Amino acid sequence: MDSRPVPTSTWPKRTWPRRRWPRRRRAALAVILGASLAFSGCVRQTGSAPDLTVPPGLQLPPGITEKLDAALDDGLALSGSSGALAGVWAPWAGDWVAAPGTTTKTGDEPMTTDMAFRIGTNTTAMTCTVLVRLVEEGLVRLDDPVSSYVGRGAELEGITLGQLCRNTSGLADYYPALAAQFVANPTRQWPPREILATGLAGERGTVPGGAWSQSSTGIILLGLALESATRQDWRSLYRKYIFEPLGLSQTSFPASDDLRLPDPHPHGYAAADNTAGTPACDRPRDATELSNSVSWVAGGVVSTLADLRTWARAFAEGSVLSEKSTDAQWATVPQGASSPLWQRYGLGGQQLGPMRGQAGAIPGFLSATLVDPASGLTIAVMLNNSTAGPAFVQALARRLASIAAKAPSRGAAEAPMIRLPWSAEQAAETMRTGRACPAEATAAG
Secondary structure (H helix, E strand, O other): OOOOOOOHHHOOOOOOOOOOOOHHHHHHHHHHHHHHHOOOOOOOOOOOOOOOOOOOOOEOOHHHHHHHHHHHHHHHHHHOOOEEEEEEEEOOOEEEEEOOEEOOOOOOOEOOOOOEEEOOOHHHHHHHHHHHHHHHOOOOOOOOEOHHHHOOOOOOOOOEHHHHHHOOOOOOOOHHHHHHHHHHOOOOOOOHHHHHHHHHHOOOOOOOOOOOOOOHHHHHHHHHHHHHHHOOOHHHHHHHHHHHHHOOOOOEOOOOOOOOOOOOOOOOEEEEEOOOOOEEEEEEEEOOOOOHHHOHHHOOOEEEHHHHHHHHHHHHHOOOOOHHHHHHHOOOEEOOOOOOOOEEEOOOOEEEOOEEEEEEEEOEEEEEEEEOOOOOOEEEEEEOEOOOOHHHHHHHHHHHHHHHHOOOOOOOOOOOOOOOOOOHHHHHHHHHHHOOOOHHHHHHO
8 A cells, every 4th residue: 555645746835725535545544543533423525615715806895894904903902012914815705904003113114914923822733733644644643642752751641642732631831930031031042841841840730631721831742752753853844744735935933043033024022021920011022033942833933924824724624634634633622611612622723613723922923813614714813912812812813703704795606604603892802801901001012
């Protein structure tokens, strides 16, 4: 049986193709994935796929774009950002791309839509997709014990590779304990094992395989495990399995000592903690020059709005995976007892009602993506102040999605019925209550 992976040269750029696998290959894949895939049902039956691209030159109608502009302006003001990037693509109605504000808090250089930024925790979705590709190739299994690859057997007993991506490992999240240091000294280079030690020292949330609990510690651990399993570094793994197959020419994974963003780019800001342990909103720090080692494979990728749109579609639709593996990646678990029932988590990404994506944070930047695979509705947004956190930018993305979902058809395609379990008003209220700083403090800063 030919078990070689499909060459990346067979992938056309930005068309999100669906890979077809021979029957014998699919059967072998089912054995490889085994029970660890934790999904039920048959492989999806697909016919002729609808065209989910936005016709060239078709823009969303003025009534919709005015609401989108207002939502993004709110995001700028409430987050204390100086600039933002956002795009909405609705195949039946058109698109909207915006770059309001300036690249710095004190300057007057305008934002442009081609600017590079750090995508933060959106990197986690890429890392976990690499894991699933390695499962397809038979190099690892989702139910492999992590200790098989990184040692530390007693500390990691019962934890599997798949649990790390589903946030069900029980490991504490290292980020809250180190966040103030990351902002205060953004250029310091952090060895992954030093960060891992902080996470492993934290109190466990649940037993392995238990309830969902956010843990970037698990993604750092996964990064070390897959380097050991493949004998490749992560720049090579991202390039082979994500960047090159999707044609992400403006996306990169910088070395830890490469502190500068590629031009053009906005500055990124974050409020350091004051003595009371709350953000010093009147003294935001410039975190533009940053070692991505603060997040490594949990948040260290750099991209652009156009490339992030391409990745968001591919991630939600499973373009670099087989159909069976895509089902496995989106076999979800509840995202915490306090979360609504429509908010769930797969292997590295969020399922929010019918939409799939991720919200990302790293000192200096917030970003979020949302995609409805059925209709093609795609949202991508970036803010250049990370103080408000990923939940804030996710709420902004949900607000944009709710507005765009109501756009009327402007062409031959019929407007779809997209049933979102939130309204634009509810998302706006989440933004207002979730801001990290009072409005007057962010304005002063």
